Amino acid sequence: MDLRQLTYLLEIAKQQNFTKAAENLHLTQPTLSKMVKGLEAELGVTLFDRSGKYVKLTDTGSVAIDQVQLIMQAVQNLYSAIEDASSLRTGTIHIGLPPVISSVFFPRVIAKFQKLYPHVKFQIMEEGAKKVEGLVLDGTLELGVVVTPVEPDAFDSIPFLNQKLALVLHRDHPLAGEAFVSLAQLCDEPFILFPNGYAVRKHVMRACRSLGFEPDVVYESSQWDLLAEMVAANLGITIMPDAICSKIVNPECRTLELTDPEIPWELVVISRKDKYQSFAMREFRTFVRGLAN
Known part of the structure; x- marks a missing residue:
């Protein structure tokens, strides 16, 4: 069973007719009927009552269609969430700031960035610089703001x-x-x-x-x-x-x-060299690089 087949089921339920559904789906009617029979065999139930002029859902078919609609909505939500993240309409950045740095870094960088991308959130952890480095290295934090020097083999760093x-x-x-x-x-x-x-x-x-x-x-x-x-x-x-x-x-x-x-x-923004960078994180790094003096 795949998403394409679930789409076919929804169209048949909507049209209550295999021939009309097949036309809308650009399939032959025998091909569509064969696919439905295969799904019914896989599920061990009859989904459609074909005895009358119109195709009707059986009781189990109605239950199945309800779940198919939920699945398709969840898939749509998945694509929407990915689109939101890729276009920076949403996202969360986990960043570590030593307390002595936070009062400098927050208003100069984070506040300005959030004016451009108000739906990108920041989870801020305040720790000493060495602790921040360790948390970035073990993957707990995506980014950290620390004082140089840092280990060049472990971190990508942006002067700030x-x-x-x-x-x-x-x-x-x-x-x-x-x-x-x-x-x-x-x-x-x-x-x-x-x-x-x-x-x-x-x-x-x-x-x-x-x-x-x-x-x-x-x-x-x-x-x-x-x-x-x-x-x-x-x-x-x-x-x-x-x-x-x-x-x-x-x-x-x-x-x-x-x-x-x-x-x-000298302050730098660090990230682990081999760690995946989200869309929001990459845009934030670019933003910081543009502010560096």
Whole structure:
């Protein structure tokens, strides 16, 4: 039994006449009759009563036709759903964002994309960058936004944002009046950083160790605004991406350029190299590539 045969059954039930149905289906009447007999034999029931002037459905035929109509509607729904997905009228993208990135990435990218494709939904998971990489690699997430470097053999990556990390300190700090500060000048400062597993912290720790000192981390938080408030309370200094520093509005904080060394903060959108990409996902990747600065 196939969809073509089910279509034939519906036409016979509609016309109540084998000859008329055969004409509409561009078949010979004997061919159509033979097909119906074969289906009846396969199902072990009689579908049509052929004893009168008009062909009528038997009781079992009526039950069968009801189910055939449901099947054909389900098939139509399948094609419609595929068409919706391929034309980006619908779809869901599963994406991972580290919390420090989400406040930058969401308004710049996701919100703009959804204005173009309002029926494409996003399932967002907030995790540290390394966790996001792992979830993309094991297939839990389709996309992730992380800080470079990433493993080129495992991921396709699209550059999104290229900035530097900056210093945030209290306005009364002795260095607050400087135009820029070298990292070595901070060797004795109490640091307020993101927790382990966050790319920003990893880059800060690596840069400090390259200068021969281990930062004294006195507080940790995964929320950039809480880190800023702790700096405003004069509990220490922090180092954040420029894009995040621009969001700090507390007048107790000062943001300064960090030098010697500059610490890069490069965001990329990653996907697993060998994973199938949905229509929505491919369009989203193209959209991000167009926004990259």
